[in-house]
Amino acid sequence: MSTIALKCECGAVQGRALNITPQSGNRVACCCSDCQAFVDYLGRRAVVLDAHGGTEIYQTSQSQVKIDTGHDHVKSLKLSPKGLVRWYADCCNTPIANTMSAGLPFMGVFHSFTDIEDRKKTLGPIRAYCQIQDAIGTVTHPKAHKKFPLGITGRILRQIVTWKIQGKNTPSPFYDEDGKPVSEPDILNA
Numbered sequence: 790m791s792t793i794a795l796k797c798e799c800g801a802v803q804g805r806a807l808n809i810t811p812q813s814g815n816r817v818a819c820c821c822s823d824c825q826a827f828v829d830y831l832g833r834r835a836v837v838l839d840a841h842g843g844t845e846i847y848q849t850s851q852s853q854v855k856i857d858t859g860h861d862h863v864k865s866l867k868l869s870p871k872g873l874v875r876w877y878a879d880c881c882n883t884p885i886a887n888t889m890s891a892g893l894p895f896m897g898v899f900h901s902f903t904d905i906e907d908r909k910k911t912l913g914p915i916r917a918y919c920q921i922q923d924a925i926g927t928v929t930h931p932k933a934h935k936k937f938p939l940g941i942t943g944r945i946l947r948q949i950v951t952w953k954i955q956g957k958n959t960p961s962p963f964y965d966e967d968g969k970p971v972s973e974p975d976i977l978n979a
């Protein structure tokens with residue numbers, strides 16, 4: 790099991806992801822227009838996205854992620870009222886993670902917030918390269934899929950149920966005991 794160092798680009802926000810193994814979560818890449826819009830809003834396309842507009846995400850549980858420094862810089866937004874809550878560091882506009890809500894243990898940590906020497910060894914191979922209908926150019930990744938493939942969706946749903954039973958939605962770095970977000974999300978397309 791690994792503890793992964795988490796860090797925004799300027800280093801003001803730092804944290805850790807605990808008890809991570811290639812089996813403990815899902816390493817995926819997402820090319821969807823929402824993930825691209827989020828990174829564009831932060832002005833970080835050139836740094837964060839790959840050549841196809843993809844973002845690499847590690848899906849894990851909220852209680853495995855700790856923020857140790859720079860709490861004041863942790864902000865959030867939603868692209869629409871119903872969408873994912875997207876967390877970022879406002880010191881340097883580094884994308885941090887996505888959450889669904891306080892009650893669901895799910896968290897998708899952006900690669901831009903991780904400091905990992907060997908991603909494949911630590912997180913395992915990319916399980917799916919998703920949402921290529923929104924990708925730039927022709928994607929040749931062997932795990933390329935339109936939308937999210939059922940296998941990965943089923944796997945993450947099963948993990949969310951297990952994590953929920955284990956109480957892994959708390960403690961969360963982004964929600965207090967009452968489920969209130971540490972920073973109220975701005976809604977971009979209200």
Ligand SMILES: [Zn+2]
Pocket residue numbers: 797798799800801802878879880881882883
């Ligand atoms: Zn920063």
Ligand SMILES: [Zn+2]
Pocket residue numbers: 819820821822823824825920
């Ligand atoms: Zn996406």
